[in-house]
Amino acid sequence: MISPAISVFMTVLVLASCCWPPAVDHSPEMDRPPAVIPAEYPAAESFPEGDVSPEDTSTAEAPETGQQAEETPAAEAPETGPQAEEASHVHQWEDIIATVHHEAVIEQVWVVDQEAWDETVPLYETIQTEKCRCRCGMLFDTAEEQWAHAESFSDEEWEQHAGWTSEVVTEEVPAGEEVIHHPEEGHWEVRTIQEAWDEAVVTGQRCAVCGAVTENQ
Numbered sequence: 518m519i520s521p522a523i524s525v526f527m528t529v530l531v532l533a534s535c536c537w538p539p540a541v542d543h544s545p546e547m548d549r550p551p552a553v554i555p556a557e558y559p560a561a562e563s564f565p566e567g568d569v570s571p572e573d574t575s576t577a578e579a580p581e582t583g584q585q586a587e588e589t590p591a592a593e594a595p596e597t598g599p600q601a602e603e604a605s606h607v608h609q610w611e612d613i614i615a616t617v618h619h620e621a622v623i624e625q626v627w628v629v630d631q632e633a634w635d636e637t638v639p640l641y642e643t644i645q646t647e648k649c650r651c652r653c654g655m656l657f658d659t660a661e662e663q664w665a666h667a668e669s670f671s672d673e674e675w676e677q678h679a680g681w682t683s684e685v686v687t688e689e690v691p692a693g694e695e696v697i698h699h700p701e702e703g704h705w706e707v708r709t710i711q712e713a714w715d716e717a718v719v720t721g722q723r724c725a726v727c728g729a730v731t732e733n734q
Contacts, residue, residue, distance in 0.1 A: 610722040617718050622711040629703040635696050642692040649681040656686060
């Protein structure tokens with residue numbers, strides 16, 4: 518019967534033989550044969566220092582790939598559209614002219630037909646007085662005036678003027694003057710100060726080549 522110690526030792530040996538790498542044979546027969554240089558290629562000694570001979574082409578740097586290759590900027594595509602068209606020529610600006618119509622300018626004008634003036638008007642008042650009416654019909658302020666009137670006639674005519682009667686007479690007598698102011702007289706007229714007219718206004722510019730438009734502020 519095998520003891521437990523011997524069994525463990527044998528197990529270690531088996532595991533060691535499985536994990537240990539095989540021995541490498543370094544005999545001359547196992548060495549790599551020298552490379553054969555084709556006749557058309559020059560000898561490596563003929564290349565200057567730093568150059569790569571045909572044999573060393575395997576060591577030349579390969580083109581970058583992956584993230585470094587992605588970082589290389591791609592060639593810009595030529596511009597197209599309005600920007601490319603605008604960059605391809607110099608603008609030739611022409612004025613854009615709009616016609617603005619202005620209505621006639623009118624105003625109300627006062628036309629004087631008669632200047633202002635002042636008028637002086639006499640004033641009267643109504644009074645009642647007692648007078649003497651002669652037989653002939655004439656009125657006298659006093660009896661003395663009527664008697665002098667009768668005495669001026671001959672005897673034959675005297676009887677026609679010899680008597681008088683008292684009579685109350687209503688009459689108007691001057692009582693001064695009044696100044697009346699008359700304002701000027703006239704009328705309103707519509708007069709044209711300026712006739713209607715059209716104005717040419719530059720509202721912007723347009724390129725004669727591409728049609729671009731700019732507007733005046």
